Amino acid sequence: MASLGRYLLAAFGLAAVLLGVLAAVYVSGFGRHDAASDISRSRKTANGLFMVSIEPEKGAVRQGELHTWLVTVTTAAGQPVEYAAIDVSGGMPEHNHGLPTSPQVTDYLGNGHYRIEGMKFTMRGWWQLRLSISAAAGSDTAIFNLAL
């Protein structure tokens, strides 16, 4: 009797572990590239010079429509980065094509905030947005993954 109980317990334990693994695989976007699974909208630039966050100005992004993003750049220590030059590029790595438009920073809004106009995503899937930032502290690049 006691051995049957232990047996059941072990079986349940094993099932729980299996379920956990499955859930983890599912949540992390099974089958996607590792790079694409990190869709955070805040990140350090490659060499750690800046912290960059991005958000669409109107909250949601509709496929096929021109829209605007707000970008915030601070130093690693959290100081706003003023009057940086930001070059915007990107594309769809899986389809080997770039962005359909040439988005540009059109406004510096103060306090490390910038506006990017002319963004457009014409397809669903994994998009990359690359921001190359040059300021007094130096030049560095942040790559964001966006899932549409």
Added chain:
Amino acid sequence: MTRIAAVCLAFALMATLAACGKPQFSDAEKATIASLALSALPLLEPDTTNRFADDPGAAALGSTLFFDQKLSRDGTVSCSTCHKIERQFQDDLPLAVGVGRTNRRTMPLAGVAYNAWFFWDGRRDSLWSQALTPLENPLEHAGNRAAYAHYIEARFGERYERIFGPLPDLSAVPANATPLGADVEKAAWASMTDSQRDGVNRIFVNIGKAIAAFERSLMPPPTRFDRFAEALASGTEPQGDAILSDEEVQGLKLFIGRANCVTCHNGPLFTDGSFHNVGVPPAANLPPDRGRIDAVAEVEADPFNCLGPYRDGGPDACGELRFIRKTGEELVRAFKTPSLRGAATRPPYMHAGQFATLEQVVANYLDAPASVESTTEQHPVQLSERERAALVAFLKTLGE
């Protein structure tokens, strides 16, 4: 032994039953199908660059002009010569024929007002500026803007003025003049005063704005696919011709799945409105056609583009032109993704009518031959003969 066999049989039976009971589409597939249905098409946004875009009087005049052969050099060509109303506003020819033969295929016009860019290469950025191009193209209407201004005054003067306001004084304007075209016409244009030129340009532009107002009403009709998609979305059984055959369903699944068509042919008009090189071979005996890459400079230089003086409303409407992508190998031999609505009943296909049948189109996608210049975005896809036929069968549901 017999017990094992019975258990196996029971399992096999259960598996088959489970397969039968399995829903036809996954939730992701259902969402994609819903996004393709005509009912998902949003209302047309106002066009602030054309303040007559939704003016019924302008649309009525535009409709008259669209079918008016007098709006051409020798009185034989109208927009409807090539954009035939009973043929989905196209002409079934590989290459369009007006006063002469052009190097591209006539584009159908259903839903055309949803575009940001016009022509196969997108060399115009509004519906009204597009309409001006064939009017002065020597192979299409072959006319000139001074002649059109005189004609509007003589034939539609009062009607025109009710919509657009007073006509300028055209009495001293030459009968034939345009900054494009033949040398005599160019010389006549150069001899005009600035205000005469602007007066003629404004009438010319208003012809375009009236025609654009008319074209905004051209919408694709609902098809069998749409009736099927609506039933699927509402969870009801499709009825009558909304029932898709197993082959058509298989084609639909391929279209949105393994054959990857929906990446570019997306949304209710089956187009992303963007430009791609899909490795279509050049048509024989035509000069090289480099597509989008050569259109960029042309639309930027167009005096009737969104940033020019003839736009109504503010420059906020000019985002597409301001943020136009100008460089990159991928613009070479890139053409605008066409809508697939109605495509099955209007061969031939592609920008110069290179393919006579949908089977040839599908074969070109699956084989993905190299592009004559730059590189195709298409990768080869393995499909069986039956799957190819299924894909074509699905495309036909968009045309009935």
